[in-house]
Amino acid sequence: MSAPGQATGEQSGAHTQPVPDSPGTRSVGAASRLDAVGGEGQGGRGRLRAAAGTGTVGSGGGLSAGRRGLWSRLDLYGSPYLFIAPFFVLFTAFGLFPLVYTAWVSLRAWDLTGDAGFVGLDNYSRLLADPDFWNALVNTLGLFVLATVPQLLLALIVAALLNRPIRALLLFRLGVLAPIVTSVAAVAIVFGQLYGRDTGLVNGILGLIGIDPIDWQASRTSSWIAVASMVNWRWTGYNALIYLAAIQAIPRDLYEAAQIDGAGAIRQFRSITVPLIRPALIFTVVMSTIGGMQLFTEPLLFGQGDVSGGSLRQFQTIAMYMFEQSFQNFDYGYGSAIAWMIFLLTVIVGVANALIGRRLRGGTQ
Amino acid sequence: MSSARWSGWSARLGSGFRARSVVAAGAAVALLVAAGCGGSDEAGGASDGTVTLTVKTFGQFGYEDLIKQYESSHPGIKIKQDSIAQLDDYTPKLQQWLTAGSGAGDIVALEEGILVKLMAKPDQFANLLDYGAGELKGNFLDWKWKQALTADGTKLVGLGTDVGAQGMCYRTDLFAKAGLPTDRAKVGELWPTWDAYLATGKRFVAAGTGASFFDTAGGIYQNILMQQGDTTYFDRDNKLIVDTNPGVRKAWDQTVSMIDAGLSGKLQMWGPAWNAGFKKGTFATIPCPAWMLGIIKEQAGAENAGKWDVARVPGEGAVRGGSFLAVPAQSKHPKEAAELAKFLTSPEGQTAAFKAKNNFPSSPQAIDDPAVSGAVNAYFNNAPVGKIFGQSAKSLKPVYLGPENQLVGDAVGDALTAIEQGKLKPEEAWTKALTDSKRAVDK
Numbered sequence: 001m002s003a004p005g006q007a008t009g010e011q012s013g014a015h016t017q018p019v020p021d022s023p024g025t026r027s028v029g030a031a032s033r034l035d036a037v038g039g040e041g042q043g044g045r046g047r048l049r050a051a052a053g054t055g056t057v058g059s060g061g062g063l064s065a066g067r068r069g070l071w072s073r074l075d076l077y078g079s080p081y082l083f084i085a086p087f088f089v090l091f092t093a094f095g096l097f098p099l100v101y102t103a104w105v106s107l108r109a110w111d112l113t114g115d116a117g118f119v120g121l122d123n124y125s126r127l128l129a130d131p132d133f134w135n136a137l138v139n140t141l142g143l144f145v146l147a148t149v150p151q152l153l154l155a156l157i158v159a160a161l162l163n164r165p166i167r168a169l170l171l172f173r174l175g176v177l178a179p180i181v182t183s184v185a186a187v188a189i190v191f192g193q194l195y196g197r198d199t200g201l202v203n204g205i206l207g208l209i210g211i212d213p214i215d216w217q218a219s220r221t222s223s224w225i226a227v228a229s230m231v232n233w234r235w236t237g238y239n240a241l242i243y244l245a246a247i248q249a250i251p252r253d254l255y256e257a258a259q260i261d262g263a264g265a266i267r268q269f270r271s272i273t274v275p276l277i278r279p280a281l282i283f284t285v286v287m288s289t290i291g292g293m294q295l296f297t298e299p300l301l302f303g304q305g306d307v308s309g310g311s312l313r314q315f316q317t318i319a320m321y322m323f324e325q326s327f328q329n330f331d332y333g334y335g336s337a338i339a340w341m342i343f344l345l346t347v348i349v350g351v352a353n354a355l356i357g358r359r360l361r362g363g364t365q
Numbered sequence: 366m367s368s369a370r371w372s373g374w375s376a377r378l379g380s381g382f383r384a385r386s387v388v389a390a391g392a393a394v395a396l397l398v399a400a401g402c403g404g405s406d407e408a409g410g411a412s413d414g415t416v417t418l419t420v421k422t423f424g425q426f427g428y429e430d431l432i433k434q435y436e437s438s439h440p441g442i443k444i445k446q447d448s449i450a451q452l453d454d455y456t457p458k459l460q461q462w463l464t465a466g467s468g469a470g471d472i473v474a475l476e477e478g479i480l481v482k483l484m485a486k487p488d489q490f491a492n493l494l495d496y497g498a499g500e501l502k503g504n505f506l507d508w509k510w511k512q513a514l515t516a517d518g519t520k521l522v523g524l525g526t527d528v529g530a531q532g533m534c535y536r537t538d539l540f541a542k543a544g545l546p547t548d549r550a551k552v553g554e555l556w557p558t559w560d561a562y563l564a565t566g567k568r569f570v571a572a573g574t575g576a577s578f579f580d581t582a583g584g585i586y587q588n589i590l591m592q593q594g595d596t597t598y599f600d601r602d603n604k605l606i607v608d609t610n611p612g613v614r615k616a617w618d619q620t621v622s623m624i625d626a627g628l629s630g631k632l633q634m635w636g637p638a639w640n641a642g643f644k645k646g647t648f649a650t651i652p653c654p655a656w657m658l659g660i661i662k663e664q665a666g667a668e669n670a671g672k673w674d675v676a677r678v679p680g681e682g683a684v685r686g687g688s689f690l691a692v693p694a695q696s697k698h699p700k701e702a703a704e705l706a707k708f709l710t711s712p713e714g715q716t717a718a719f720k721a722k723n724n725f726p727s728s729p730q731a732i733d734d735p736a737v738s739g740a741v742n743a744y745f746n747n748a749p750v751g752k753i754f755g756q757s758a759k760s761l762k763p764v765y766l767g768p769e770n771q772l773v774g775d776a777v778g779d780a781l782t783a784i785e786q787g788k789l790k791p792e793e794a795w796t797k798a799l800t801d802s803k804r805a806v807d808k
């Protein structure tokens with residue numbers, strides 16, 4: 001979505017428009033209120049001030065009391081909508097419209113030669129009977145578990161360690177961020193080399209302890225492990241920082257009290273830290289869910305750009321299957337149906353996570 | 366342009382490392398479909414009577430000089446060339462232009478795999494036979510001409526540009542180590558047929574050089590398949606015949622016997638190990654279309670100059686892909702556009718494109734032009750590549766592909782990879798390939 005700063009700028013620009021039409025109607029109080037609100041956008045501030053000044057000079061202009069009342073009511077009740085409008089305009093253009101349009105396309109037979117008309121729910125019934133779709137679904141869920149559970153547990157441990165007084169603390173805290181700022185393509189190239197069949201470092205190390213070289217791409221388990229390790233490496237630090245921020249917001253005296261009561265470090269972690277950062281935990285779980293359901297780049301690049309995800313589709317995720325159908329087979333209708341299934345899947349898993357989160361809350365408090 | 370993309374399952378392997386498409390893939394399907402609804406001003410007619418023709422291409426067609434030449438000999442015609450670097454980015458845009466009814470300009474380049482799909486709806490393009498293209502038939506290889514002609518022979522959708530004419534590249538040092546001849550004529554004599562290629566491969570492996578005989582079974586299979594003639598996965602009524610066509614089964618069986626004999630390096634095309642293999646000599650032969658010579662030179666590096674050479678392919682000729690120029694029905698100036706397309710695909714135009722960007726011509730006259738037939742490649746021991754590729758392109762018999770060719774090709778190619786990876790036995794893989802093909806086509 002758009003950056004907040006950009007939205008604010010447009011907001012204040014849009015807001016100035018009603019002002020010239022209402023000279024004299026705006027009270028000083030209203031103007032300064034607007035000024036305070038619009039102050040975040042640099043351009044808008046000066047213009048509002050100028051408009052307010054003009055209004056003062058020309059006050060007592062020939063507007064009827066009724067019209068004046070209408071304007072101030074509009075200003076009072078209408079302008080907040082103008083302020084929030086940019087987000088909704090952008091969301092409609094780039095969020096809602098594609099969503100609805102995808103739904104519309106998913107009801108049609110549409111391929112490279114053009115739109116062949118309405119087919120109802122055919123694409124969806126075909127999808128439910130498509131073993132490749134279910135295979136991609138299993139892969140996505142499997143990779144989600146493999147890539148999320150260790151990642152969040154590890155992030156929690158890393159956050160707890162980073163919260164302790166250690167040497168070069170800032171270096172470590174910044175260090176965990178390094179994987180996120182690394183280009184995902186670079187990550188995939190490096191991991192692709194590490195997991196190389198003939199000359200990969202991982203196979204080299206396994207060879208030292210007497211394990212035969214593994215063709216990482218060939219089987220489902222090995223390819224899942226490889227892809228999950230890429231995702232874990234990339235996102236553990238990000239989640240650790242979120243946890244760290246949440247941990248630092250916990251009042252120190254809780255720990256002091258626990259210490260006096262004789263609780264050790266692990267007990268403190270389990271009984272104070274984890275319950276108190278639950279909002280952060282839920283946030284990371286939701287974000288990981290969204291990311292996990294849409295997993296695409298890592299498995300794609302692991303397979304050297306092969307959207308079918310291996311010879312037997314052993315690591316093809318549902319997003320890759322959507323891409324394959326839409327942009328390789330040019331079956332846009334079917335691809336759109338898959339896109340909607342990804343959306344539904346994300347909602348289902350997200351709701352499940354929220355329910356589990358609520359239960360956890362009930363359980364511990 | 367055949368560069369890096371061909372029809373059949375190899376198109377997928379040709380995808381290479383596509384960081385850009387990967388980023389683009391983050392966008393929703395609909396966003397990309399919807400984005401095509403915009404269109405620029407296509408009228409192209411100015412008040413002074415100048416006609417502006419827009420030519421849409423991908424990759425490098427080598428038309429810059431030809432366009433200048435045409436503009437100076439045709440006052441009143443202005444030509445704008447829009448080129449998109451990657452075919453992967455070009456194809457969805459082309460689809461959008463055709464669906465939206467605007468944006469395609471006056472001439473579009475069609476890669477072979479796309480052309481066979483679009484042949485299902487020839488009405489999206491001007492019939493070039495209406496613009497006097499019929500008399501140019503002799504300017505094109507027979508099979509190339511027929512690819513863009515509808516089954517009833519009444520509509521011509523496109524005129525051929527280049528073909529991915531193919532030779533067999535091999536490592537002279539590995540051949541010498543294995544006690545095989547290194548001279549390209551003698552090497553060519555080693556494999557008049559694919560059975561002879563298999564026998565040579567067995568000799569090579571037995572010599573124990575540590576290298577495999579070829580890189581991956583997929584390329585070999587595709588090559589054998591295209592030599593079976595007439596049809597592959599579909600008959601001319603677009604009925605799926607992958608299970609009954611003896612040619613397909615023959616190509617499959619021959620490829621499987623090569624895997625069984627341990628000739629395959631089981632490398633993934635475009636993967637890091639494959640790329641490094643050219644330099645390290647991990648495989649001794651690879652079927653190479655004209656454009657791959659540049660890739661081999663780049664990957665193997667200057668220190669290996671002269672170690673790679675080019676011989677003829679086993680069997681009768683080989684071609685991987687190629688492209689066409691077509692005039693979209695939405696063009697406002699179909700007559701002028703057709704004239705320009707005729708000029709660009711003429712033997713002279715194709716020779717010029719070969720000189721500019723090494724796109725191998727699909728016109729027999731251009732193939733016989735000294736500039737093409739006399740071309741040698743210094744990196745490959747001065748191999749007479751023009752002659753080798755020319756013979757390859759000319760001796761190939763026409764093959765009908767069918768609009769869904771690539772879907773089936775992907776299924777068969779994946780099944781072959783599964784055999785190489787030891788995941789499926791050949792008969793299981795064959796059954797799977799047939800099941801997957803049927804499912805991909807019946808929708």
